[in-house]
Each structure stands twice: as structure tokens, then as C-alpha cells.
Amino acid sequence: MSVQPQVVSLEGIEKSKQLAAWSAVDNHVLPEHKIIGIGSGSTVPYVVERILTQGSSVNKDRIFIPTGFQSRQLIISAQLTLGDVSQYPVLDVTIDGADEVDHDLNSIKGGGACQLQEKVLAEAAKTWVMVADYRKNSEVLGTKWKQGIPIEVVPFAYVGVLRRLDSIGSPTAGLRMAKMKAGPVVTDNGNFIIDAPFPEAQMKEPAKLLTELKLITGVVEVGLFCNMAKAAYFGNEDGSVTVKWTGGRVEQISPTQ
Numbered sequence: 001m002s003v004q005p006q007v008v009s010l011e012g013i014e015k016s017k018q019l020a021a022w023s024a025v026d027n028h029v030l031p032e033h034k035i036i037g038i039g040s041g042s043t044v045p046y047v048v049e050r051i052l053t054q055g056s057s058v059n060k061d062r063i064f065i066p067t068g069f070q071s072r073q074l075i076i077s078a079q080l081t082l083g084d085v086s087q088y089p090v091l092d093v094t095i096d097g098a099d100e101v102d103h104d105l106n107s108i109k110g111g112g113a114c115q116l117q118e119k120v121l122a123e124a125a126k127t128w129v130m131v132a133d134y135r136k137n138s139e140v141l142g143t144k145w146k147q148g149i150p151i152e153v154v155p156f157a158y159v160g161v162l163r164r165l166d167s168i169g170s171p172t173a174g175l176r177m178a179k180m181k182a183g184p185v186v187t188d189n190g191n192f193i194i195d196a197p198f199p200e201a202q203m204k205e206p207a208k209l210l211t212e213l214k215l216i217t218g219v220v221e222v223g224l225f226c227n228m229a230k231a232a233y234f235g236n237e238d239g240s241v242t243v244k245w246t247g248g249r250v251e252q253i254s255p256t257q
């Protein structure tokens, strides 16, 4: 049995997320694509929604790889075929959300604490595309997403990592605490998350900062994604979509297109 897409009329931010997701699917998830990565967050359900409209005849031959528990559930509830990246290490395309994207398509990710599996699927994909609403479209990382770079750390090492972060420019870095549970957020991989804000000067060179952070013992993965994306799609309030392409080209897709 196939799941029929339930397309409802949306407004505001949700509409912007849907516009971005639908445009990205229309441009990058082609009938010949068989192994597809599905990212995490609140924008990604619209990616699956649009993929379902491509029909069961094309989707029945596809394998969908999740970036964590949430997207795994999304794939299962859409009755699409679930796969594993260790079984399918090369993906045709992965579409994922983002917390902020700069002018060079570098991004902050990990607002949902999924950045480790997200980065594995981004690297594994021949094409990696981000989808977001207009609030995530930025010039310099950290301008709009102010809570810091999400850093996944081994629990045993978190105090040492915080001390090191302090010494390299992030004295206010802190352990992310759970909302409905006493204690820290625990990732899908059993680790903790530290959110580490850095001054603008360091955020202007995200690849350099990423290298520095990855060298800290106890860090598993850093929510800075540099030089990975082919494009980023942003849904706008007026119904248009802004597409930033690798290399600097910016395209506007008008509401009527």
C-alpha cells in the first residue's frame, strides 16, 4: 500500500519552509535518483511530502537513508523503504535543513542535535542541498543563530572540552540541557551537545574554526558544514524562493513560477 500525500494549505514560516523544500525536491530529486538521504528538523517533512507526490511507481524503487531517529520515523510513517548508510555508502542526493547559511554556503547545523549523522550523509551524497525559511539566510554565521555552534562530545570528556573552548574564544560555551528531562540532551549516538558561541572574527572563517574544533580531544562532530553544499533554498514571506548556489550565484524563483 502506498501513502497518499496530504497537502494542506499553510501560512507564515511553515509556508516558507514548504516552499523551500518543494523547490529543492523539484530541482534535485530526479526520477533516476534511487538512494536518497533525508535530513532532520521541521523543514524536512515537507521534503518527504513533495517526494511522495512523485508517485509510488518511482518511489517503490528508492531507498531512503535517515540522519537520525526523527527522519527514520518520517520515512517509516511515509511507508518509504528505509536503508542504512553502511549498506548504501553513496547517496544520489541528500536534502537537509539548516540553522543558518552564509554567503559561501557554509552552515551551522545541529539545532536538533543530529549533526553527526547529518554530516555523514552530506559527505556520502553526490549532491547535498539545504532547505530553510528566510530567517536562516545570512551573510556571516552567528549573526542570526546566536546560541552557538553545536558540538557533539563524548560525555566523559565534556568538562575538558568546555575548558578548551574557553581558551580558544568561547568562554560562554555550555552543555545543552534537556527540556522535559533532568540533565543534558543526549544525542541519537549517546553523546552530549555543547553550544559554543564565537566572536564574529572567528565565525567569518568557519572552515578554519571547524578544523580547530575537530582537533579537540573528545569532540565527535562539529555543527559547522563547510564547502559541502551544492545549493541552499530559502522560502520567503512573499512566496518566492531564494536559491544560493555554490560559486556565489543567487537565483530568485518567483511565486508564480
Ligand SMILES: O=C(CO)[C@H](O)[C@H](O)COP(=O)(O)O
Binding pocket: 039, 040, 041, 042, 043, 044, 096, 097, 098, 099, 108, 109, 110, 111, 112, 113, 114, 115, 118, 132
Ligand atoms: O541541523 C538540524 C538538526 O540537527 C536541522 O536540520 C536544523 O536544526 C534545522 O531545523 P529546522 O528545519 O527545524 O529549522
